[in-house]
Amino acid sequence: MSAGLTAASWLLATVLVYALCRALHLRLGRPWWLIPVLPTLGVMIALVVVLDVEVEGYLAATWPLHFLLGPATVAIAVPLYLATTRLVPVLWPALGALLVGCLAGIGSAVGLAWLLGLSGETLLSLAPRAVTTPIAIGISERIGGLPALTAVVVIVSGVIGAVAAPPLLRAFRIQDPRAQGLAIGVAAHGIGTAQAFELSPEAGAFAGLAMGLNGALTALLLGGVLA
Amino acid sequence: MRLDLARMGGGLTGLLVLLACLAAGEGVVAVSGLPIPGAVPGMLLLYAILLYRRRVGEGLATVSAGLLGWLGLFFVPAGVGIVAFAELLRPVALEIAVVMVASTLITLLVTALAMVLLMARAARRRSR
Numbered sequence: 284m285s286a287g288l289t290a291a292s293w294l295l296a297t298v299l300v301y302a303l304c305r306a307l308h309l310r311l312g313r314p315w316w317l318i319p320v321l322p323t324l325g326v327m328i329a330l331v332v333v334l335d336v337e338v339e340g341y342l343a344a345t346w347p348l349h350f351l352l353g354p355a356t357v358a359i360a361v362p363l364y365l366a367t368t369r370l371v372p373v374l375w376p377a378l379g380a381l382l383v384g385c386l387a388g389i390g391s392a393v394g395l396a397w398l399l400g401l402s403g404e405t406l407l408s409l410a411p412r413a414v415t416t417p418i419a420i421g422i423s424e425r426i427g428g429l430p431a432l433t434a435v436v437v438i439v440s441g442v443i444g445a446v447a448a449p450p451l452l453r454a455f456r457i458q459d460p461r462a463q464g465l466a467i468g469v470a471a472h473g474i475g476t477a478q479a480f481e482l483s484p485e486a487g488a489f490a491g492l493a494m495g496l497n498g499a500l501t502a503l504l505l506g507g508v509l510a
Numbered sequence: 511m512r513l514d515l516a517r518m519g520g521g522l523t524g525l526l527v528l529l530a531c532l533a534a535g536e537g538v539v540a541v542s543g544l545p546i547p548g549a550v551p552g553m554l555l556l557y558a559i560l561l562y563r564r565r566v567g568e569g570l571a572t573v574s575a576g577l578l579g580w581l582g583l584f585f586v587p588a589g590v591g592i593v594a595f596a597e598l599l600r601p602v603a604l605e606i607a608v609v610m611v612a613s614t615l616i617t618l619l620v621t622a623l624a625m626v627l628l629m630a631r632a633a634r635r636r637s638r
Contacts, residue, residue: 301583320582324589331593338594345587351577352584354528356549357535358574360556361566376628384621391613391620399605409609413617416588418547435595436610438588444614451615457622459629466622470614477581487578493621495550502544 293344300326318445318478352473356415359476359491366488373461380462381493384469385500388413408432411501412440415472418498422505437472444471445478460486468493524573531556 304319304326311317331341342349363370370377392412396405408428411419416437423433448467457463460483467475468490476494480487535552538544560566566574599606 297586298583301580301586318582320585320589323583323586327586327590328593331590338591341590342587345590348584349587351580353532353547353549353552354525355577355581355584356547357528357531357552357556358577360531360553360560361570361574362578363553363557364560364566367561373625373629373632376625376632379628380621380625383624384617387620388613388617391616392609395609395612396605399608401602401605401609405602405606409606409613412610412613415547416585418550429598431595432598432606434588435592435599436606438585438592440610440614441585442589443611444618447615448618451618452622455619455622457626459626462622462625462629465625466618469621470618473581474585477578477585480578480581491553495553498547498550 289340290344293341294347296330297323297327297345297348313481318481320474320477321442321446324442352416356473356495359488359495362480362484362488363492366485366492369461369485370489370492377461377465377489377492380465381469381496381500384466384493385413385497385504388469388497389501389505404429405432409436410505412436413470413472414498414501415494416441418502419472422502426505438474441471441474444475448475448478449482461489464489465493469497472498521569521572523567524569524571527556527567527570528573528577531559 301319301323304317304322307322308317308319327341330336331338389410392409393406396409401409404427407426408423408430410426410428411422411433414422414437416434419433419437420430422428423430444467448463448471452458452463452466457466463482464479464486467479467486471478472494476487476490479490531552532549533552534555535550536548538551539548
């Protein structure tokens with residue numbers, strides 16, 4: 284197959300599988316355990332492994348999708364702006380909860396890793412666990428972690444957070460969409476934010492805000508502490 | 511001759527705005543050397559522009575809603591990259607899994623509870 288045909292086929296397969304998973308998700312009434320990205324990841328990983336394809340080849344083919352994370356992150360400003368009138372009354376509680384959540388995110392990851400006997404590069408790779416993937420990789424590089432391990436941990440954490448958030452928040456009777464969104468954005472970055480938009484636009488806007496600010500705050504805190 | 515962006519198609523102006531903010535954000539990161547992706551200052555720039563203009567153009571609204579509705583799709587390539595790290599992760603997989611699950615749940619709960627408590631405190635202060 285030509286390189287162009289291979290790339291187009293992988294792109295087509297990825298978007299097609301995602302579209303089918305999304306349609307199934309909507310048909311089943313949006314169950315929290317079947318967010319479209321999960322079964323899509325399962326199918327695409329299985330395809331790459333079964334067909335014995337170089338992962339680098341798949342990543343090169345689907346680079347346009349990965350690139351869209353940039354404009355999509357910028358686009359979060361739109362629902363954020365639309366939610367601003369709702370943000371103003373809770374500005375100080377939101378900033379306070381962000382700082383608490385940021386410290387909890389770094390502290391719980393580093394503390395648990397240390398308790399379990401992890402150290403050195405592995406421990407440092409886990410420190411930016413809660414942060415959006417591109418920021419987390421940058422932090423990991425600067426503080427002496429393994430960027431590859433950080434990328435994996437952050438993505439899986441995002442899936443865990445997105446899957447666990449709705450039932451966990453329900454169990455603790457946290458019904459305020461602002462608290463839901465803020466917590467999901469701080470704990471589960473972009474994958475969580477996608478899930479928060481499924482809960483409500485307001486939860487999504489707060490998740491996006493929390494994800495962006497938590498990324499910058501974590502970078503400054505970790506960089507400052509280790510400098 | 512005046513360049514009429516609206517007549518180029520509403521969605522196109524939205525895409526132009528997003529890409530211009532992204533490029534500006536990448537510029538900020540390149541100049542400052544901050545360990546953050548360009549999309550974060552790009553998002554803050556667009557947010558500032560919207561706060562100043564006090565309206566969201568139709569094209570920007572359309573493109574943003576489309577991109578954000580598909581956010582999960584854009585994570586698939588990065589997620590599939592896990593395959594390349596299978597060997598690296600195997601010896602410490604259990605420990606890393608425990609940290610991922612516990613830390614995510616702790617962060618989620620602590621942040622949500624902090625927000626609920628701080629909002630309740632602020633409400634009490636206002637009513638006093």
